[in-house]
Amino acid sequence: MRLAPVRDDVAGFDAGEAAAFDPQPVRDAGGSGERITSLTSWWHTRWCQVCGHTFRRGDRVLVADSRVRHLDPTLDCAESGGGRADxxxxxxxxxxxxxxxxxxxxxxxxxxxxxxxxxxxxxxxxxxxxxxxxxxxxxxxxxxxxxxxxxxxxxxxxxxxxxxxxxxxxxxxxxxxxxxxxxxxxxxxxxx
Structure with a gap:
């Protein structure tokens, strides 16, 4: 009988549940590249300098040298577009x-x-x-x-x-x- 893995799974589940009810801010890794805007992104709710739209949670963006652009093809901000939904x-x-x-x-x-x-x-x-x-x-x-x-x-x-x-x-x-x-x-x- 292997009870140890079950206890590890239960402990892991309990730890995950505790973390879900006490979320900690996720810090942006910094640097350049594609990112998804979250509530803790430094650009969240700011205005895009290219298209003038605000950055919303869930927006795909391109971060380059402290400048942020949308990757949403309907906003025509970034040089490289993303895929469109059906x-x-x-x-x-x-x-x-x-x-x-x-x-x-x-x-x-x-x-x-x-x-x-x-x-x-x-x-x-x-x-x-x-x-x-x-x-x-x-x-x-x-x-x-x-x-x-x-x-x-x-x-x-x-x-x-x-x-x-x-x-x-x-x-x-x-x-x-x-x-x-x-x-x-x-x-x-x-x-x-």
Whole structure:
């Protein structure tokens, strides 16, 4: 009977479980090369100097001499592009998730591709348009709630992500009931 390996496995499992409930920051190894952006990456949430988009968790990037560029081929930042996901499969997944998890209330969703101002490059030292909740820039193909205080009228032209397929449930995190009392842009009280 070999109980020692079982105890080693149990001890290993217990150690792994303890580490999972007490995560420690992972330090970036430094140097140049391809990396995946994590919450502890020094460039996380900063703005890319090439395309002007923010760096999000999970972004593939190229680090070279304290400069970081996206490797996402839809952002056209790095000289070497990465592989694209099967677009038809992504669309089916997104549609299925949006059908399963609809927006509360009568709030219309809009694709960023349908609102040119959301994807416009930064001009004259300004930054790209960003989500009112998470402050990340808008990228092609994402779903958003336009003008969160009056989505049907679109008065302020600001937006909030509502794209759970991309891990951006900003609208529900910010306004789970889909209602606002004050416009976050004009700061005017809304009629209820």
């Amino acid at each position: 677009e038809a499969e992504v669309v089916r997944f997104t549609e299925g998730l949006l059908a399963t998890w609809p927006v509360v209330g009568d709030v219309p969703l809009t694709r960023t591709d349908d609102v040119p101002g959301l994807l416009a490059p930064p001009l004259g030292g300004l930054r790209r348009a960003a989500c009112l909740f998470c402050a990340h820039t808008f990228r092609p193909g994402e779903f958003v709630v336009m003008c969160p205080c009056t989505p049907a009228a679109r008065v302020c032209a600001r937006a909030v992500h509502r794209d759970p397929a991309r891990g951006l449930p900003c609208w529900e995190s910010w306004r789970p009931g889909s209602t606002l009392k004050v416009c976050p842009v004009t700061l005017t009280r809304l009629a209820t």
